[in-house]
Every structure is written in C-alpha cells, then in structure tokens.
Amino acid sequence: MxxxxxxxxxxxxxxxxxxxxxxxxxxxxxxxxxxxxxxxxxxxxxxxxxxxxxxxxxxxxxxxxxxxxxxxxxxxxxxxxxxxxxxxxxxxxxxxxxxxxxxxxxxxxxxxxxxxxxxxxxxxxxxxxxxxxxxxxxxxxxxxxxxxxxxxxxxxxxxxxxxxxxxxxTPIYFLSGLGVATGFIMLIFKDTILGFVAGIQLATNQMVTKGDWIQMDKYGADGTVEEVSLTTVKVRNFDKTITMLPAYALVSDAFKNWRGMTESGGRRIKRSLFIDIQSIGFLTKDELQRLSKIHLLKNYLADKSFDINTFNLDFNEDEQAVNSRGLTNIGTFRAYLLAYLQQHPKIRKDMTLLVRQLAPTTQGMPIEIYIFTDETRWAFYENIQADIFDHIFSVLPAFGLHAFQQPSGNDIQSILKQ
Structure with a gap:
C-alpha cells in the first residue's frame, strides 16, 4: 500500500x-x-x-x-x-x-x-x-x-x-540476551521485584482494595486506602496525613482490614465498666419495691422473685441470707442493661449481644458490654457508644452501685482534712 x-x-x-x-x-x-x-x-x-x-x-x-x-x-x-x-x-x-x-x-x-x-x-x-x-x-x-x-x-x-x-x-535477538542478564537484574532490583510480586498477590487475592479501612501500627497507617498499585499502597489516615506502604509489607507483616465490619453493617462496642465490689449486696424489700417500678425490670423481677420465694420456702425468715437465695443489686443491674440494650433502636439484634461479668481485678468487678451498633460511620458510632455509657453511669446509683476509680487529689485532700 x-x-x-x-x-x-x-x-x-x-x-x-x-x-x-x-x-x-x-x-x-x-x-x-x-x-x-x-x-x-x-x-x-x-x-x-x-x-x-x-x-x-x-x-x-x-x-x-x-x-x-x-x-x-x-x-x-x-x-x-x-x-x-x-x-x-x-x-x-x-x-x-x-x-x-x-x-x-x-x-x-x-x-x-x-x-x-x-x-x-x-x-x-x-x-x-x-x-x-x-x-x-x-x-x-x-x-x-x-x-x-x-x-x-x-x-x-x-x-x-x-x-x-x-x-x-530482530526483536528475538534482544530477547535471547535477557536470560544472561536475569540474575544481575534480580540482584539490582530485588526490592522492586518483591513489591511487584506482592502487588500481584494483593490484587488477585483482594487482600486490600480501594476504600478499605486498614490499620498497620508498624508503619503508622490507620485510615482509608486511596490507591493500590503494584508496588505501593496509598493510605489517607484519619488525621489527613498520607502513608505510603510497600506492597510486600502487607503480604509479609500483619495488618487489620476493617472491610468485613463495613460490609456487615454492624460495628462492635466492647467496653467494660468497673463496679466497686464493696457496693455489691442483696436487695432489700424497699429496694425491690422501688426497682419494680422500672418498666424494663417488671417481668424480670416478677419471675425471679417467684423462683426465689419458691426456693426459700424450706427456710425460716430468721435464718441467715447465706442459707437462702436473694436478688443482688449487680445481678439486677445486669438484667436491666440487657433489657435496655435489647430495646435500643441503634443496636443490631441479629448480632452478638452480651452483658457479662468478667473476673474481678484490683480495680473492681468488670461488667463488659459486647454489642454491635447499626452504624459503621465513625462519628455516629462514637455518639451511640457515648450515649449508652452516659446512661449506664447515670443509673448506677439507682441500684446502689458505685463505679470504681482511682483516688484523685481532691479525695486525698478530703481524707487529710478529716
């Protein structure tokens, strides 16, 4: 032509x-x-x-x-x-x-x-x-x-x-000479080749994709992935700084990917409050009567009171409490927390929902809240968590319980004045 x-x-x-x-x-x-x-x-x-x-x-x-x-x-x-x-x-x-x-x-x-x-x-x-x-x-x-x-x-x-x-x-002439230089090239470009192979692994296995929230403390990365290339992964941290991670680091080292949390639509709250053990005890009749006015406890107190009264028929009223059964303020408090969280509109009911008692420590008796919110966005999640624990700390006195905290300077001064 x-x-x-x-x-x-x-x-x-x-x-x-x-x-x-x-x-x-x-x-x-x-x-x-x-x-x-x-x-x-x-x-x-x-x-x-x-x-x-x-x-x-x-x-x-x-x-x-x-x-x-x-x-x-x-x-x-x-x-x-x-x-x-x-x-x-x-x-x-x-x-x-x-x-x-x-x-x-x-x-x-x-x-x-x-x-x-x-x-x-x-x-x-x-x-x-x-x-x-x-x-x-x-x-x-x-x-x-x-x-x-x-x-x-x-x-x-x-x-x-x-x-x-x-x-x-011809191009074949130059291709035939590449075999001789392969060893030299691998020695000079070792890091580049490692990053290249790791980038392919990240891409094919979808270990990290754009938009994922990853956390890698070793490199100071805690934010959203903006770009995944063959040799580097670009992460925009929540403080708006940029961290460039080598691709081979994500293959060889451990990191946390929060993609599963985002895709599930629920974000976990796992937090404990420590109860002063000295404030734990049995509920008196007056306290039972007062707590029975709480709507979330009506069914619980009615069922528990029936079971306990049935069990205590074999014991005289003059006998010590250790010989019979009785409702405790911390047990009633746990039942209240469970009922409160079950009716909370921002808590996922189809995921794990626990209010459990952990082993006592020198700081008191831990009561752990293990739940999932229906919000995965950070600001909304923090607001829900704060509202829940604001309410929990506010209702503690109604059960005769006290949260444990280390003595502050004002506490020490009050003791010295006495």
Missing part, C-alpha cells in the same frame, strides 16, 4: 513541468516544503475538524465514559501519529539524501511512531482505569494494578521493538 502511494506521487511529480525544470537541490527543497506542509495540514485537519467533531458528539451524548477519553487526551495523542505517517510515506521520495541517511531517518521516524502509539495506548488505559474506578461494579476490583501490569509489559515490549528498529535487528 505504501509503495503504491509513493509510486503514484512520484509519477505525479515527474509529470510536473515546474519541478522537472528545476535542479536537484531546488527539487528536494520544494519537496521538503510540500512534505512538511502536507504533514502540518493533515494534523490541523485531524485536530480542528475530526477531533473537534468527536468532542461535540461526546459532549452531547448521555454516556459519561467517553468524557474520560476526552479528558485524558486520547484523541490528541492519536492525532500526533498522522503527520508522522505522512512524513514517513513521503521520505523515500527525497533523492538528495544518501541511502544511509534515508535509512537512519526512516528508522528514527518508525521508532518515534511506535513510542507515540504506545503513549496513546497509555492514555486509553488511564481512561479505562478512571472509568472502572468510578463504576460501582468494578470499584472493588484491582483494575489499577492490572493496568499498571499491562503498562509495564508494554514498556518492555516498546523498548525491545524500538531498540531493534534503531539497530536493524
């Missing part, structure tokens, strides 16, 4: 009286001007007419994916190929240059065409990455990593093809 076009142009030039009456130098100068003019005109036509028309069509279309190709300059990068193709087509027509010079220029033009073509393909891949990143169906897929892998592959292919064109050798 190229030879036929060149032959037609040569015949047209040979039939032109104006060019035939000029010398060789003038002929080549005129031909050079015509060649560059045709290249410039072809570029202007493509950019001002074709690309402009395609941009108008893209702007009027309802689809948004085509806007990404326009934003990344895909059309402009492909338009640069047109004038180079025109120059390469007309270059053999110049007779003033020696075959050696023509051959060198031809190779340079061909190599430049390959580089510009791959540059345009890179722009296409960038646009595809942005489209996939904004699409919900592919947002969790490691598109960025795979596109970077394709870019890396294209880079090596382009380098081999470009060198083979410039040196007038």
């Amino acid at each position: 190229d030879k036929e076009l060149r032959l037609m142009i040569s015949q047209w030039l040979s039939e032109s009286d104006t060019l035939n009456n000029t010398g060789a130098n003038t002929y080549n100068l005129i031909l050079l001007v015509l060649c560059l003019s045709l290249a410039a005109i072809s570029y202007v036509i493509v950019k001002r007419v074709v690309i402009k028309a395609m941009k108008v069509i893209s702007a009027r279309s309802k689809a948004t994916w085509d806007d990404k190709f326009v934003a990344h300059g895909v059309l402009e990068k492909f338009a640069l190929l047109v004038p180079l193709l025109v120059i390469e087509l007309l270059l053999p027509l110049f007779s003033v240059w020696s075959p050696f010079v023509s051959d060198i220029l031809g190779r340079l033009l061909t190599a430049l065409l390959v580089i510009l073509f791959i540059r345009a393909i890179y722009a296409v891949l960038n646009a595809i990455a942005q489209i996939a990143d904004e699409h919900k169906a592919t947002q969790r897929l490691p598109i960025t990593s795979f596109i970077q892998l394709i870019k890396l592959f294209l880079f090596f292919i382009t380098a081999i093809i470009t060198v083979s064109i410039l040196s007038n050798q």
